[in-house]
Amino acid sequence: MASRRVEDLYEYFQPLVNSFLKEANNATYPWQTFITDGFRSLQEQNELYAKGRTQPGKIVTNAQGGQSWHNFGLAVDIAFQKDGKLNYDQVLYDKIVKMGKDRGFIWGGDWSVFVDKPHFEWHPGITLEDARAGKRPKGGNMSDEYGNIVYKSTQHDETVKYIFGEDKDPRQTSSKEVQNHIAGLKSRVTEFAKVESEIENKKEQIVRLKDQLLKEDKLRLDVITSLSTTEKIVKTYETRTKVLQEQIDTLAKEKGECQNKLAEIGKVEIGIINKILNWIRRR
Numbered sequence: 001m002a003s004r005r006v007e008d009l010y011e012y013f014q015p016l017v018n019s020f021l022k023e024a025n026n027a028t029y030p031w032q033t034f035i036t037d038g039f040r041s042l043q044e045q046n047e048l049y050a051k052g053r054t055q056p057g058k059i060v061t062n063a064q065g066g067q068s069w070h071n072f073g074l075a076v077d078i079a080f081q082k083d084g085k086l087n088y089d090q091v092l093y094d095k096i097v098k099m100g101k102d103r104g105f106i107w108g109g110d111w112s113v114f115v116d117k118p119h120f121e122w123h124p125g126i127t128l129e130d131a132r133a134g135k136r137p138k139g140g141n142m143s144d145e146y147g148n149i150v151y152k153s154t155q156h157d158e159t160v161k162y163i164f165g166e167d168k169d170p171r172q173t174s175s176k177e178v179q180n181h182i183a184g185l186k187s188r189v190t191e192f193a194k195v196e197s198e199i200e201n202k203k204e205q206i207v208r209l210k211d212q213l214l215k216e217d218k219l220r221l222d223v224i225t226s227l228s229t230t231e232k233i234v235k236t237y238e239t240r241t242k243v244l245q246e247q248i249d250t251l252a253k254e255k256g257e258c259q260n261k262l263a264e265i266g267k268v269e270i271g272i273i274n275k276i277l278n279w280i281r282r283r
């Protein structure tokens with residue numbers, strides 16, 4: 001026997017059903033609108049499926065356990081009663097169908113294969129396969145205390161909006177997807193920090209190299225002024241240029257900023273050497 005309690009339905013479906021019952025009740029008076037079947041366990045669903053098949057009676061459902069929205073607390077069957085008398089009159093359903101649809105419910109009376117007038121289900125954005133995998137509609141249309149339908153966003157909705165932007169439908173986005181996205185962001189931040197510190201290291205290396213080169217050149221300049229063989233000096237500096245170029249090429253293989261800095265330093269360094277060479281040749 002399925003549950004008739006609204007409290008056994010899925011959390012976000014409950015307020016919708018409550019306001020639906022309230023509004024429907026007013027419309028069907030003196031007939032009272034009530035739930036004959038709400039949440040139904042897998043076992044109860046299988047027992048119902050057996051009816052008219054392996055068990056006596058008439059076939060009442062085409063759904064086995066896990067194939068009905070009732071199994072996820074996302075469907076209700078509605079009937080009408082007065083003084084203990086049951087009623088499944090089309091006239092009464094006609095009065096309440098729009099009220100259900102306004103709340104985003106799908107009505108079984110619209111189906112062509114297995115017309116199921118008492119049946120209303122609600123599962124915006126998810127399939128039965130999703131439901132079996134544990135996915136549930138997130139938020140959606142809710143009723144305020146006066147029974148007006150309002151959209152109430154959940155924490156999940158807010159998170160999805162924040163990290164994916166407005167284009168993503170929160171009800172189609174699983175918590176798993178959100179978690180994966182956040183994990184991805186975190187690892188990118190870590191990766192970025194690593195690259196940044198590499199660049200910082202490279203910068204320090206460049207500064208040290210520059211200092212060293214300047215110091216060496218100053219020494220060399222002192223030596224040059226005291227030497228007499230121009231040819232020997234030229235040869236020394238040609239070798240020096242080659243070595244420097246090799247060092248620069250090696251370091252220049254590094255990324256972005258480092259590369260620019262190196263090129264800059266290399267240019268300055270070669271400029272200094274050429275100046276010295278010209279100065280020596282003019283002597």
Ligand SMILES: [Zn+2]
Pocket residue numbers: 037070075076077116118119120
């Ligand atoms: Zn049903």
